[in-house]
Amino acid sequence: MSRAVVLGGGLAGVLAAAVLAGHADEVVLVEGDRYPSGPRPRRGLPQSHHSHVLVAGGARALDALLPGTVDALLANGAHLRGLPGDALIYSADGWFHRLHTDAHLISCTRGLLDQVVRRRALGGGDVEVWEDTRALGLTGDEARITGVSVSRQGAPPETVRADLVVDATGRRSQSPRWLAQIGAGEVEEVSVATGLAYATRLYQAPGDLAAAIPAIMLHPGTAKGQPARGATLFPVEDRRWIVTLTGTRGGEPPTDEQGFTAFARSLRHPIVADLMAEATPLGVVRPYRDTVNRRRFFERARLPAGFAVVGDAAVAVNPVHSHGMSVAALGALRLREELARHGLGPSLFAGLQAALAAEAERSWRMAIEQDGERVTERAGERVTERAGERVTERAGLDGAPRREPNAFELEIRTRLAQAKLSSPRLAADFFGVQTLISGDTATDRSEIARVLTGRPEPLLTGEEAIGQYPVLAAWRRSRFAAATS
Amino acid sequence: MSLRISEAVIWQETGEGVSLYNTETGDFHSLNDTGSRIWRLVASDGEREPVMFKLSREFAGSNSAMSRRIVADVEEFLGAMIEQGLIEEIPAEEPAVKEESLS
Ligand SMILES: Cc1cc2nc3c(=O)[nH]c(=O)nc-3n(C[C@H](O)[C@H](O)[C@H](O)COP(=O)(O)OP(=O)(O)OC[C@H]3O[C@@H](n4cnc5c(N)ncnc54)[C@H](O)[C@@H]3O)c2cc1C
Numbered sequence: 001m002s003r004a005v006v007l008g009g010g011l012a013g014v015l016a017a018a019v020l021a022g023h024a025d026e027v028v029l030v031e032g033d034r035y036p037s038g039p040r041p042r043r044g045l046p047q048s049h050h051s052h053v054l055v056a057g058g059a060r061a062l063d064a065l066l067p068g069t070v071d072a073l074l075a076n077g078a079h080l081r082g083l084p085g086d087a088l089i090y091s092a093d094g095w096f097h098r099l100h101t102d103a104h105l106i107s108c109t110r111g112l113l114d115q116v117v118r119r120r121a122l123g124g125g126d127v128e129v130w131e132d133t134r135a136l137g138l139t140g141d142e143a144r145i146t147g148v149s150v151s152r153q154g155a156p157p158e159t160v161r162a163d164l165v166v167d168a169t170g171r172r173s174q175s176p177r178w179l180a181q182i183g184a185g186e187v188e189e190v191s192v193a194t195g196l197a198y199a200t201r202l203y204q205a206p207g208d209l210a211a212a213i214p215a216i217m218l219h220p221g222t223a224k225g226q227p228a229r230g231a232t233l234f235p236v237e238d239r240r241w242i243v244t245l246t247g248t249r250g251g252e253p254p255t256d257e258q259g260f261t262a263f264a265r266s267l268r269h270p271i272v273a274d275l276m277a278e279a280t281p282l283g284v285v286r287p288y289r290d291t292v293n294r295r296r297f298f299e300r301a302r303l304p305a306g307f308a309v310v311g312d313a314a315v316a317v318n319p320v321h322s323h324g325m326s327v328a329a330l331g332a333l334r335l336r337e338e339l340a341r342h343g344l345g346p347s348l349f350a351g352l353q354a355a356l357a358a359e360a361e362r363s364w365r366m367a368i369e370q371d372g373e374r375v376t377e378r379a380g381e382r383v384t385e386r387a388g389e390r391v392t393e394r395a396g397l398d399g400a401p402r403r404e405p406n407a408f409e410l411e412i413r414t415r416l417a418q419a420k421l422s423s424p425r426l427a428a429d430f431f432g433v434q435t436l437i438s439g440d441t442a443t444d445r446s447e448i449a450r451v452l453t454g455r456p457e458p459l460l461t462g463e464e465a466i467g468q469y470p471v472l473a474a475w476r477r478s479r480f481a482a483a484t485s
Numbered sequence: 486m487s488l489r490i491s492e493a494v495i496w497q498e499t500g501e502g503v504s505l506y507n508t509e510t511g512d513f514h515s516l517n518d519t520g521s522r523i524w525r526l527v528a529s530d531g532e533r534e535p536v537m538f539k540l541s542r543e544f545a546g547s548n549s550a551m552s553r554r555i556v557a558d559v560e561e562f563l564g565a566m567i568e569q570g571l572i573e574e575i576p577a578e579e580p581a582v583k584e585e586s587l588s
Binding site: 406408443445448453 | 499504515
């Protein structure tokens, strides 16, 4: 009898367990929390109070794993929004035109997403779910994991034998410590601070606007030396909106009623504040601060056979990129491929962790390119400078070391950044990469040459950008009429 | 063989010389004084011979040893540019391409 034990029943754990059910005689899913009876947040998942959108690459992976899941989400009230075709986006470079691409996101509460996925992944009864059960450590030695120590409903620890243990306990995973306890090698860890804080509140949306509203994203501007402050508003199920305000150090969004409202009002554009004023708050403002990018290089460690790590436990990126759930789904898909190739046996373990890590690579690189001024490598107390340095910025042809970008370079960069706001091909490239449906080399070079030699498209004003969405434009008109009558 | 600047290159004269952007690779380059001078001659003359001639007259005068060195240096520079796809060699009858610059 082969047995796989998955630790942690968040998205990564549930999907891994569903995949393993096709390959092990017995699959046990160990979850420290109790699952709520409805689509609600839960204690073990503090981030479930905050916006969670599933980007296109993750939606495709989820449907490949559990066919029909995206339709089930939409049938339960989730919304699909094209990027940037159904999204009002004020980026640092300006407002996006309403361009239609393959990129999109699915928006609903994390509670609904988890519930729909759980039902489909675990509903068949092939996975034994132990709720209210905490994983305490691993058993075995540096060569081979033989099981896991757990406590069920507060009872004394018991050992559960396993041929494969998968750690999916999320950002707070104890795996490096557990491995050290059984004499296995050290796990290298890299973290890149974001300084980013979240504050989120749900709203009951007004009638006409509730479900028709585009996704709204106000990104921070480019002012140097200022905290980066932004906001998103996404429609979710049951005619609600979820509003998340974000700010870096010194500009953290407050969690008191008045402060939350004032913060939204002080952003680069008042649209989110105006919409909040139109809606009815549901519950309190929720903070979240553990947004560090953190990667544990399990694939580089001498891992014992019979052990793997998936999801945030291995690679957790700044949530502002909205990648974590998608990477979890892509990782589960890769686990399925590896199991199909090797079965649940010794040949699986040699390359498994590297294969899983490869699925997170793109997302990790994107996140640290944006956040990474400095990378602290804790394992060797080594400090690597500027993880975000682009490979393209090599030394000049005359061999001189790279200096500050000159005016020409700045102009090209600005032109390119602004061109993606109105060029359907560049926007498709940009959002394809952001939503993990294309690789980060998917740049359309001939379009770049075209936009750089042609006349630049004028930037949209806020009014013009909003005017692209009739439902928002009508609401603004009626609001203005009410204010002046 | 004529020389022309690749259509993939956007370039501009800046205070520090010629700056280039290669739209194929996304790379930026800055040329030093001599490189900038050669680049401008390629842009205006489009032929190897006049470029060599003008540069050796400018820098070597009638010193033939110096002139040989300049020719070798220019060949090396052009070779590097051609290898990187920034400058292209074309059969002489094709017209050289117009300057691509920011509008
Ligand atoms: C504020 C915020 C916003 C985010 N927004 C997005 C978004 O928009 N889009 C997106 O794709 N991703 C988003 N993410 C990322 C996303 O939440 C995670 O990537 C995703 O939940 C990964 O899931 P996981 O299963 O690896 O870990 P988790 O979801 O954290 O699940 C871990 C599970 O393990 C359980 N557990 C922990 N320790 C133990 C133990 N010792 N024993 C037993 N069980 C244990 C926990 O109870 C939990 O159920 C966001 C994250 C944050 C913090």
